[in-house]
Amino acid sequence: MNINYKEQIMTxxxxxxxxxxxxxxxxxxxxxxxxxxxxxxxxxTLGVAFTASSLAMRYGENIFKANYAGLLHDCAKSIPNDxxxxxxxxxxxxxxxxxxxxxxxxxxKLGAYRAKxxxxxxxxxxxxxxxxxxxxxxxMSTLQKIIYLADFIExxxxxxxxxxxDVRDMAFKDLDAAVFxxxxxxxxxxxxxKAEVDPLSEEVYEAxxxxx
Ligand SMILES: [Fe+2]
Ligand SMILES: [Fe+2]
Numbered sequence: 215m216n217i218n219y220k221e222q223i224m225t226x227x228x229x230x231x232x233x234x235x236x237x238x239x240x241x242x243x244x245x246x247x248x249x250x251x252x253x254x255x256x257x258x259t260l261g262v263a264f265t266a267s268s269l270a271m272r273y274g275e276n277i278f279k280a281n282y283a284g285l286l287h288d289c290a291k292s293i294p295n296d297x298x299x300x301x302x303x304x305x306x307x308x309x310x311x312x313x314x315x316x317x318x319x320x321x322x323k324l325g326a327y328r329a330k331x332x333x334x335x336x337x338x339x340x341x342x343x344x345x346x347x348x349x350x351x352x353x354m355s356t357l358q359k360i361i362y363l364a365d366f367i368e369x370x371x372x373x374x375x376x377x378x379x380d381v382r383d384m385a386f387k388d389l390d391a392a393v394f395x396x397x398x399x400x401x402x403x404x405x406x407x408k409a410e411v412d413p414l415s416e417e418v419y420e421a422x423x424x425x426x
Pocket of ligand 2: 262365
C-alpha cells in the first residue's frame with residue numbers, strides 16, 4: 215500500500231456530482247484500491263459497495279454516498295497492524311485501549327482519514343460510516359447502519375456464521391432489526407473465538423437488546 219496517506223489524489227463533491235462524474239470518480243478509486251488491497255479484500259470491497267448501494271435504494275438513502283462509503287470502508291486495511299497506532303498518534307487520532315491491544319480495529323478510523331485526506335471526501339455521514347463499520351456506534355444514521363450491515367452480509371462473506379441467512383433475509387425488510395442481528399452475531403462470534411469484544415459494540419448491543 216502507498217503509505218503516503220497524506221497525498222490528496224482527488225476531490226469528491228457528492229452533493230453536487232452527476233452520474234458521469236460519479237462514474238469517473240469510482241473508476242479512479244477502483245484503480246487505487248486495486249493497487250492497495252489484496253485480491254480478497256478488493257473483491258470484498260466491491261461486494262460491500264454493491265450491497266450498500268442496493269440497501270440505499272431500498273431505504274431511500276443517497277446511493278452515491280453508499281457507494282463511496284462501501285468502496286472506501288476498508289481503504290486503510292493494508293497498513294500493517296504494527297504501524298497503525300503510531301500513525302494514529304502522529305495524526306492525533308484518538309486510540310482507545312482496546313484499539314492499542316487490537317490495532318486492526320484502527321483501519322476504520324484510518325480509513326475515514328484516508329477517505330477525507332487522500333480521496334477528498336468531505337461528507338461527515340460517509341466518514342462516520344467508515345469509522346463505525348467494524349464496531350457499530352451509538353445513534354447510527356441510516357447510512358452508518360447500511361455500511362455496518364453491508365460489511366457483514368456482502369455476497370463474498372462466508373456463511374460459517376450460523377445467523378448469516380437470517381440476517382440476509384432481514385436486511386431488505388427491516389434495517390434496524392438486521393443491524394441488531396448483525397451486532398448479536400458479531401459479538402457471539404468473537405466470544406466463541408475467544409477474541410476481545412470492543413466495549414463500544416457490547417454497549418450498543420446491550421442498549422439495543424431491549425428493543426428486539
Ligand atoms: Fe473493515
Ligand atoms: Fe470490510
